[in-house]
Amino acid sequence: MLQYPELEKKLKYHFGYDQFRPGQRQIIEDALQNRDLMVVMPTGGGKSLCFQLPALLKQGLTVVVSPLIALMQDQVEALRNNNISATFLNSSLNAYQVRSREEAIMNGKVKLLYVAPERLVSERFLPLLDVVKEKVGIANFAIDEAHCVSEWGHDFRPEYRQLISLRKRYPQVPTTALTATATDRVRADIIQQLGLKQPSIHITSFNRQNLYYEVRPKSKRAYADILEIVRENEGSGIIYCLTRKKVDELTFKLQNDKVAALPYHAGLSDEERSTNQTRFIRDDVRVMVATVAFGMGINKPDVRFVIHSDLPRNLESYYQESGRAGRDDEPSRCTLFFNYGDIKTIEWSINQKTDAQEQLIAKQQLRQVIDYAEGTDCRRTIQLGYFGERFPGNCGNCDNCRNPKPVQDWTIEAMKFLSCVARCKERFGMGHIIDVLRGGKTQKIALNRHDELSTYGIGKDKTVDEWRMLGRSLLHQGLIEQTSDGYSVLKLNALSWEVMRKQRQVMIVVPVAEKITWEETSSAKGVEVEILTHRLRSLRKKLADEQSIPPYVIFHDSTLKLMSQVQPTTLTEFGKLSGVGSHKLAQYGEIFLAEIQAYRQEQGLPSDIKVNSRPSSNSPSDTELTTLQLYQQGLSIDQIAKERNIRPTTIIRHLADLIEKNQRIDLSQLVTLEHQQKIWQVLEVLGDIALTPIREHLGESYSFDEIRLVRGMWRREKRSSQK
Template sequence: MNALANQLKSTLKEKFGYESFRGPQEQIINNLISGSDQLVIMPTGGGKSICYQLPALLLPKTCLVISPLIALMKDQVDGLKANGINAAFINSSLSFEERDQILHQVAEGKINLLYLAPESVGFISSILKKEYLSYIAVDEAHCISAWGHDFRPAYKKLKFLKNSLPEIPLIALTATADKATQKDIIHELGIIDAKINIDSFDRKNIFLNVQPAQKRIEKILNFISQHQEESGIIYCLSRKSTEKLAEKLRNEGINVGVYHAGMNAEDRTKAQEDFINDQTQIVCATIAFGMGIDKSNVRWVIHYNLPKNIESYYQEIGRAGRDGLPAEALLFHSYGDILTFSRFFEESSNQEFQMAKLLRMKEYADAVNCRRKILLSYFGEVLEENCGHCDVCKNPPQFKDATILAQKALSAIARVKENEPMGVIIDVLKATYSSEVKEMGYDQLKTFGAGRDLTKNDWQHYLTQLINEAYCEIAFHQHNHLKLTPLAKEVLFNGKKVWLALPQKNTKYKKKEKQTSTSNLSETEIFNELKQLRHQIALGEGIPAYLVFNDATLREMAEKKPVTSAQLLGINGVGLRKLEVYGEEFIEVLKKYGSKKKKKGETYLISYQLLAQGMSPIEVAQQRELTETTIYSHIAKLYDDGKISAINNYLTKEEINRIQRAKAELERDGEKLKELKPLYLALNEEINYGKIRIAITYLENKKP
């Protein structure tokens, strides 16, 4: 392992609390340090931020981060400061004096990362120079593309950064970008030779669930009863929907907030902060809510309506389970959602493009095969096996010979001369005397009442499948009338067989039963007490609770019950800074549950972190109140484990040669070195046991 790799890993643990990199993180960081432009596509919660935050700690100048929302900037900066990292943001809310002070700190090399919105780039012209900046990171880069799902015109102006600072590397990052959007990002930012890193889009921890929209409120109430005390977001299509749904949930005693663009800025900020700080359990929101949310413990996301495209859906469900723990995405959909969006798109300049993306989203919702396969294939990723973690895999649909049923439906479409939408077709089949049926005389048709044995919902289910299977299609430009396709004639006149999936039964959720396992009860009890402590600390410091430790870290603490600093440092998400600031309080809670026996060998990890900060063995020994020999034994183990690649900081070449000669002489004399004392004596007690141990490890590994 080379020196840079050592430095990267030690910084990752010290500042962010993780033992190892995920996916392509390390390669991306190496590319950035070597000066390459990059486009990084990594799923929400996949660790994009570390890709540009960590190298900023190793390079001498400032990393400039372009981020779309003030709330997101503040959140990121608070999180970095909690990890002992110098970070700041600039936006229009700061006074001229405050902005000027931050720019002076950048010029003096005192800030690792500086965040700002694209609209605020004009505030920092004085530091847009190669002597002040190490690299530029453009987060949420899909906002730059007209093909993306969150187009932000101000992002279009960022191309000047590469044009004016061609020698400074630029990294663009996003969670979702199809091929058209990827090309647009590269072109618009002027990073033509960028290295492209695409991580897997698969968020395995999120259970994908899709249901028809009938009885949504009842289903949502049942869902929430199964996820008590868990944070969640419910996305609605309109402002009115968010208000009405929130009111219904509050009437059931549920702690729920509202967020939409029609609220004033103060109310929106309060709704967001209450949710981030766990004051509000659930938020009913339009899609305006979420991009600025870095809350790691959102356990579920519900879509009250069908999203307008798969990119939006993927981005929004990605707000659940960012900590890697199990999460759920529940989507409700109806034919009405398609009609609503088709009306919206009539006013857009790219109506055909938007409609095509909506229909891909509809295909996903109507699917009768593995949903994760469909989702990943949209982004060009192939999943060989069914995921086993979606509603279709858990409850595969049953198929039946629906040829006669299809003939009835297609015949009804033909007999109304292909001039009616789905609702009227169902009225004809069901013999419903609606105003349209009576006005047009459809009650005189041969097919009137031919499908009265099925429910309206069943007919909607079967007609949707007939559309998906291309037996008929929706003419959106002709008032959403259903039209027959050439395939329909094969069914009507040539006896072509049609197989359709049976409607799924609407199963009610059952409330989770209380766990009876003693160990699980214990873990839940510890986790809840740790959450209480975290909440108190967060209130005292005025930061979101998950910036202290996220839920995944607390759950690992509850499971492993660390009771020493060394053991706590071994938990993912616990770095040296957080160990120093919060460790003692958390250990006090954990001591009530855990064993006080110290695990052999764990203590060397603390020495590793201190050595990585540049401390000498003597300084580490003094700080840790251990002997210098003990610290040298830690160094030997670290070298043997590959965490340290060079020993010249701890042993001189002359000392190594002396130890090698003395060892060789003893072995020639037939001395078996089962312990170090004979070697220590042979060296006239001039080199301590710790150094001898390092030298022996070095010589046995035969490293150059």
Template sequence: MPDRNDKLTVALKKHFGFDKFKGNQEAIIQNLLDEKDTFVLMPTGGGKSLCYQLPALLMGGTAVIISPLIALMKNQVDAMRNFSEEDGVAHFINSSLNKAAIEQVKGDILSGKTKLLYVAPESLTKEENIDFLRQIKISFYAIDEAHCISEWGHDFRPEYRRIRPIVTEIGKHPIIALTATATPKVQLDIQKNLGMVEADVFKASFNRENLFYEVRSKTNNVDKDIIKYIKSQGHKSGIIYCLSRKKVEEFAEILQTNNINALPYHAGLDANTRSANQDAFLMEQVDVIVATIAFGMGIDKPDVRYVIHYDMPKSLEGYYQETGRAGRDGGEGKCIAFYSFKDLQKLEKFMQGKPVAEQEIGKQLLLETAAYAETALCRKKVLLHYFGEEYKVRNCGNCDNCVNPKKQVEAKDLLLTALEAVVALKEKFKTDYVINILRGKETSEIETYEHQDLEVFGSGDDADEDTWNAVIRQAIIAGYFDKDIENYGLLKITKKGKDFLKKPVSFKITTADEEDLEDDDNIDDVVVKGGGGGSAVDPVLFSIMKDLRKKMAKNNNVPPYVIFQDPSLEAMATIYPITMEELQNIPGVGAGKAKRYGAEFLQIIKKHVEENEIERPEDLRVRTVANKSKLKVAIVQAIDRKVALDDLAESKGIDFAELLNEVEAIVYSGTKINIDYFLHEVIDEDHLDDIFQYFQEAESDDLEEAINELGEYSEDEIRLVRIKFISDMAN
């Protein structure tokens, strides 16, 4: 008799088309099937939804999923219906439904068809809904986006605080709470509020290996930088986050003026426009959404290739959640934030007038954001530390600080001078005033207080304003200064600062490169490492299938990825399934999906195979493809088998330079290859390191520039190491 785990894997394959669970999904699902309260911390893209979708299908009764956004509910319901042959399997009840639609939903639930019912917390409080839910058999409650419960969470929703008393009133059943971001403090707050302190906690690693994190100085050219970046990405999907609705609309208009297919999204738009703009993005009718943080919570679009923050968010949790919307399919995801400390100061000013406790929370969250933006450490290390996780890798190779380490300078004497100035001013002035004193700037305010006569006046005139701002800002982050919350912004010296005055220790600050501050056209020079989207062996077939998917999506009025996700299409363009049985062996293709959509895909794959005389040996890792690509495929296969490159060129009847042209084309198109076995045979280790380091530090990969700069090495050596560099760092 098969054990429970085998049964779960069979059910996973049957309903969702996957052969195995990700991370700790299986343990979470089993815990819920055992009717135990369950708390799940799992990053975006980790497969949170499956943790309640599969148990809902397997358990008797209906699971009640409490979810914060109407758009998210519709998205999830569409996805569930596409996994199943029965449309009634999932429903939602919210304010967008009329009375007749609600009666239809209730009819399906009472008939036993519905396994998942999505409700907003506001709908849950309505007396008629409470009465109805008391009549039905409930399998469990799932609280999605559970961080909305916590005042320390980044999307605090007061109505989430009322969930516990309401579910108690409806009837006691197991609870699963799920969130993609929660610090230990937020986690405890959620558990206390839901009365599930004793719940079993499942915490996945918050490390998203495929995401590249980068923070850029925000200059006057930020609009140009973003436009240039978007245009370099072709028609890939991207999200731009702005903090204000006004900026969202303005910037969406700027993008449109620059021939970029973009739409705005924020809570101030009427519901129809908002819904239409979101659907246009999901259906791939537009490439870019410019949005406030209202957009994207739980939106299951797997192929967002970049998330850009026009403004730094108010908290690191918000930042992590928003960047997590990139690369959910495990493919390429670039996260770029534009940072200006002045932006955070503005946010701090907006908090004035709020209760002191709320200001204190907000101020702490902003400080953590500033610390992340200004750090010279690996960004992944800083982010994961924030979520209570230790990241032991020294260099992630996937953030700007690891790829291009920041310069740090010793600033012990500068900090000492700043502390002495604050002491002389009796801790009664703000940063700007302190900097004017240090630089010896005679303002009318300084003359009023007669502070030009103080000994510290002009004591720091050898450093400019930007340096002093960096010293004080990073000293606040390091805990030497504090800002008085009651008297907004007055600089105070902490105990750590007083200790430093008695016994100074090393204090290093990060300084922005002048090139970063002045900015020019070199905005795309950072080399990105990470999974690349679209790594199908047969790009022609992949493209044909994407067109078919788009057409079917339009006819079925669902987003393209609901039909088949990119990794499934990539596998089809590699394995060439031509029967229903073969199609169901493709990752992400279950029986329901194969039956619903498979026939047309099998038809075009079969036609493509016949027209191009493609061999389909099941054991070949890399398939032969259309004639144009045969040489490239043969080269990749030979390199996989570690054939010496000079032998390979000879066997193909081409000279070595021609072979290098082909290999360069392969790596520049995004395919990762490993020629280390050959490099170690033909290039001295020190020479290899020299050339590799040159490309790490160079502003471009131009071959002529490299040959001029690296005169002692041959062109072939430089080209070979450049191939390794691009493959290692960019693919």
């Protein structure tokens, strides 16, 4: 068994991080003791690491249940980029690919397998799993997006219900259930439906401190407001709309305003949706305009803003969708546009439901969203309260807290309100309580003889909106509770009685209409860092395009910013940066150090960067010499890559640099003479520019690898002719 003090070293070696995020270490320790786990951790909190690191430290295969193909592929790509043996099995593969991957799994060459729930419990797949258990062992079942197992969750999927069969078939294999959002009811349902045995339950705070939350009125100039947000914020963004028509209209407007935007909704073909999603993930476009069909399984950490141009259907969905911003812990913005027209659209949708109870619950959830949008309390207090987490307010990172509104003492009014709830025997909702307080003449009041109560008519001095504002605030502050069965019945709690006994003061915020602006401070040093970060981001994009992977798989934005701030001068310093593991240091260290050095030279700063022990730029580095020796021994590019545990594209880069540095490599063994001549001609015309425009000029029959190798020879000849 691994000694727990070693966990940080393993974390740095495999994933490049110096320390665990809150809650991760304890979860991993419990996983290493083969316990069943129930993990509730917000989006961006680091759920994946909680099963990925134990998978590397335990014997056998870890099977990860994931509902979406895109999510599987993203996570496997990121793991492989850290030199971790992971694979997936899904419908995107042909029969040969499935067979070869299954063979690798049975031979113990894979540590993490990602698979969809329906495939996992199929009659064909379970016998394969039996063989794996006998030959290499099964370390863990990790059930990602575990809320899908519960009918009370926001994204119920019936196929998840079948996963209980894993517990019956493999009773000794521990199971880890993971989700980003789950109320008490959903958590209990997950534990029951998956058959977890005395699970260790870990619930980290739902508070995402890096996200700025704001609600804006949706006026006639709503599009201008959206465009302003898009232009204010550098980086990627998602804009959610209620309807397909709205998605298409908004995309068209943004494109006309020279914003690189694409649509995503169920009306597009599977191929269109997949292409648009890939282009967004790879930073080919900045903005995705989408219905809520888009988002689950999007493993893009550097989304800088999420805009809801229409009202979401419930608070849980809003938390999930807005939470796709800032998964890398960098400052990000979540804006909700609200007007009452959206309510009618959602109500129409709710009325299409055939189940009366479903309708009731959906209407209650809509009311909670409206309360959030109209709420004057701290946005985090409202959101976190929905998940049963108490938050004191004054977060300093939402519109209500950044622009404090006048606070008034409404203790007397609160006592009246709560007393009325008590006298109505805690059997009614907010609307009825307000009617009683204001002396209403409704049929319900007459039927229940509530016009005879002492609280009848004692609140005529306040409007319906004022009483509703107080009721909302009491709920948000936890001074009263509400049933979640669709009827929204108000219930008193211990704090309610403290108010009524004059043991607790009630302060509420009085709203003032004012536009909130979202600003970040800037300085000369900050501008410098931004310029270098932008250059490193461009380099990352170029490398990612060459490898056909999303840019964030190479390094997260937070790591690029750290590079720009620290500006390391050696590989040792570079390797100490958070987000740089041993594999990425070997693969990308020299390339990024060279870019930092070039920037420092242009700025007239000292640039004594030593990538290795050979200071001459025309001398091969240690890592290039290692590649050269293996190449001269007759190994192919793929064999060298396998031997050195780095990507073939990195070996190609080494060989191109070795050619440029006048080392003995026969280019004709790597690129045909015909292709050499054509690439050379294009280089003579276009000059020493990036590979992508060169390839666009040549056509798809020419690879980036060929162009890079020939460019190495071309550069060498150019330099020789200039001497």
